[in-house]
Amino acid sequence: RNNAEKFEFQAEVSRLMDIIVNSLYSNKDIFLRELISNASDALDKIRFLSLTDKEVLGEGDATKLDMQIKLDKEKKILSLRDRGIGMTKEDLIKNLGTIAKSGTSAFVEKVQSSGDLNLIGQFGVGFYSVYLVADYVEVVSKHNDDKQYVWESKADGAFAISEDTWNEPLGRGTEIRLHLRDEAQEYLEESKLKELVKRYSEFINFPIYIWASKEVDVEVPADEDDSGDEEETADKTSEEGEDEDAEKGEDEDTEKKPKTKTVKETTYEWEVLNDVKAIWLRSPKDVTEEEYIKFYHSLAKGFGDEKPMAWSHFTAEGDVEFKAVLYVPPKAPHNLYDSYYKSKSNLKLYVRRVFISDEFDELLPKFLSFLKGIVDSDTLPLNVSREMLQAHGSLKTIKKKLIRKALDMIRKIAEEDPDESGGKDEKEVEKSSDNDEKKGQYTKFWNEFGKSIKLGIIEDASNRNRLAKLLRFESTKSDGKLTSLDKYISRMKPGQKEILYITGTSKEQLEKSPFLERLKKKNYEVIFFTDPVDEYLMQYLMDYEGKQFQNVSKEGLKFGKDKTNKELKESFKELTKWWKGVLTTNKADDVKISNRLDNTPCVVVTSKFGWSANMERIMQAQTL
Numbered sequence: 028r029n030n031a032e033k034f035e036f037q038a039e040v041s042r043l044m045d046i047i048v049n050s051l052y053s054n055k056d057i058f059l060r061e062l063i064s065n066a067s068d069a070l071d072k073i074r075f076l077s078l079t080d081k082e083v084l085g086e087g088d089a090t091k092l093d094m095q096i097k098l099d100k101e102k103k104i105l106s107l108r109d110r111g112i113g114m115t116k117e118d119l120i121k122n123l124g125t126i127a128k129s130g131t132s133a134f135v136e137k138v139q140s141s142g143d144l145n146l147i148g149q150f151g152v153g154f155y156s157v158y159l160v161a162d163y164v165e166v167v168s169k170h171n172d173d174k175q176y177v178w179e180s181k182a183d184g185a186f187a188i189s190e191d192t193w194n195e196p197l198g199r200g201t202e203i204r205l206h207l208r209d210e211a212q213e214y215l216e217e218s219k220l221k222e223l224v225k226r227y228s229e230f231i232n233f234p235i236y237i238w239a240s241k242e243v244d245v246e247v248p249a250d251e252d253d254s255g256d257e258e259e260t261a262d263k264t265s266e267e268g269e270d271e272d273a274e275k276g277e278d279e280d281t282e283k284k285p286k287t288k289t290v291k292e293t294t295y296e297w298e299v300l301n302d303v304k305a306i307w308l309r310s311p312k313d314v315t316e317e318e319y320i321k322f323y324h325s326l327a328k329g330f331g332d333e334k335p336m337a338w339s340h341f342t343a344e345g346d347v348e349f350k351a352v353l354y355v356p357p358k359a360p361h362n363l364y365d366s367y368y369k370s371k372s373n374l375k376l377y378v379r380r381v382f383i384s385d386e387f388d389e390l391l392p393k394f395l396s397f398l399k400g401i402v403d404s405d406t407l408p409l410n411v412s413r414e415m416l417q418a419h420g421s422l423k424t425i426k427k428k429l430i431r432k433a434l435d436m437i438r439k440i441a442e443e444d445p446d447e448s449g450g451k452d453e454k455e456v457e458k459s460s461d462n463d464e465k466k467g468q469y470t471k472f473w474n475e476f477g478k479s480i481k482l483g484i485i486e487d488a489s490n491r492n493r494l495a496k497l498l499r500f501e502s503t504k505s506d507g508k509l510t511s512l513d514k515y516i517s518r519m520k521p522g523q524k525e526i527l528y529i530t531g532t533s534k535e536q537l538e539k540s541p542f543l544e545r546l547k548k549k550n551y552e553v554i555f556f557t558d559p560v561d562e563y564l565m566q567y568l569m570d571y572e573g574k575q576f577q578n579v580s581k582e583g584l585k586f587g588k589d590k591t592n593k594e595l596k597e598s599f600k601e602l603t604k605w606w607k608g609v610l611t612t613n614k615a616d617d618v619k620i621s622n623r624l625d626n627t628p629c630v631v632v633t634s635k636f637g638w639s640a641n642m643e644r645i646m647q648a649q650t651l
């Protein structure tokens with residue numbers, strides 16, 4: 028085209044496209060899920076804008092927020108059109124090629140190692156999956172702020188953008204045209220498309236139409252003789268001209284012999300493929316497990332076989348009303364703790380069924396940002412800007428309730444896990460038939476998200492005790508398994524007042540620690556904390572159920588009354604004095620006779636409020 032401007036794809040994007048084009052990945056269907064998801068996002072955006080400015084929707088057909096699919100068998104084109112927000116020329120350049128998303132290289136790496144393209148949507152590059160089935164793609168788009176443009180590319184490292192002077196005007200929105208590869212012609216079959224749309228659009232909140240063929244019965248002239256046919260046609264034409272003579276003629280004809288017969292004819296019409304329903308508005312008892320799992324997959328932008336670990340569907344009533352569905356995903360996302368403080372909430376916020384945003388940080392604290400789900404509020408105002416919503420007082424109440432519900436949901440994973448029983452839980456382990464599935468679930472949860480619980484203890488003072496209940500660790504008595512504070516307390520020795528722990532780099536290293544010699548001999552249980560975050564954690568977690576924590580490598584460890592202590596102190600007085608002199612004040616605060624050791628002659632103990640040796644090590648590693 029003579030008005031086309033050429034652009035090169037950003038290098039990582041180009042690499043990704045090469046991989047997609049040459050991929051042997053068999054589940055090519057996923058491209059449609061990605062296109063529908065993008066169209067739905069675009070529709071959400073224009074609907075959101077229309078809340079504060081009705082004008083943006085325009086008039087007539089443009090006000091209908093829907094998607095339309097057409098199949099052109101002759102030209103081998105599959106097209107999906109939406110009446111969403113559309114893209115300006117600049118949007119097309121940036122979004123479809125020149126700006127690499129943060130997930131691009133992470134996804135390239137993942138695909139190269141696993142060959143699995145299914146999770147493409149989660150990495151923010153779902154659009155490029157169209158090249159699984161197409162060798163040439165056109166994106167026609169019209170945004171309210173710009174003219175209509177066409178983006179096109181054959182995935183050869185470059186794309187072109189032209190002002191659209193030849194297609195039908197879209198009004199507003201985007202039409203994606205896939206020129207299907209020879210081996211992808213199955214996507215021109217209506218039945219195939221209907222099946223796929225149904226699978227991928229179950230929870231899409233906008234109607235999806237397909238230009239569907241329909242066999243209809245039509246009356247046509249009987250073709251006993253060809254000349255009769257022509258006569259009939261002639262009659263009809265004259266009818267329109269209100270020729271009374273001709274009408275009479277027809278009547279006479281019909282009386283003589285039946286001149287028509289019924290044949291099948293193909294006509295086309297828009298057929299709607301999804302029924303737009305919101306799962307969270309239904310009563311939890313009417314929603315099946317399968318529906319919850321499917322809904323999770325639609326939120327998670329990935330349709331793996333993995334089930335979410337748990338979910339909670341509830342209605343909050345009172346001052347602030349909302350409905351919510353929360354999920355614990357089966358796995359932590361690839362970068363959960365790399366960019367923890369930058370991570371965004373994964374909840375979708377709706378106000379009276381209208382999607383508002385999925386970047387509302389006011390809904391959940393950082394430590395719960397791994398949860399997925401939706402919140403639909405009846406209390407929040409609809410016709411205000413995002414900024415005003417963000418400042419709305421109800422959000423605090425919603426957040427508080429969501430945290431409670433989330434922690435309940437996590438607690439239940441533990442309660443229902445047969446491996447966990449023996450703890451101090453009021454509730455019975457649920458129906459035995461589920462036991463197999465629930466067995467080991469909490470360990471799985473802990474391995475994926477345990478760090479979030481620890482970060483929660485550090486960050487959220489008001490829920491510290493609830494979170495501490497969810498804490499798991501190994502100890503000198505846990506036998507290689509995870510144990511909890513409640514179980515620890517249930518095993519405490521009579522007269523033991525404190526919860527004992529030690530910090531270090533690994534359980535193996537800690538088991539050899541001289542600090543444990545005497546404690547082990549006396550049958551005290553000591554918790555192993557081996558994650559660097561544990562040092563910080565223990566600065567915030569001072570007590571649990573009225574019991575203080577004591578780091579056994581620190582000053583202050585007591586063994587009850589020990590009569591020999593006084594005598595020993597006396598007889599070693601001179602030696603300790605001498606040592607104090609040798610270790611001048613900046614090397615040691617004090618030298619003491621202690622009963623915490625068994626075989627080892629002496630040990631360096633940290634003062635009560637000082638850094639433990641392990642903390643020193645962590646801080647040093649950080650400054651390096």
Ligand code: ADP
Nearest residue numbers: 065066069111113114122151152153154155201
């Ligand atoms: P993601 O949807 O995760 O952002 P994609 O690769 O699927 O990643 O899409 C890239 C971007 O292209 C989108 O963020 C959006 O800005 C734009 N886009 C894609 N399809 C459409 C569409 N149908 N209407 C408007 N914008 C779109």
Ligand code: MG
Nearest residue numbers: 064065153154
């Ligand atoms: Mg997308």
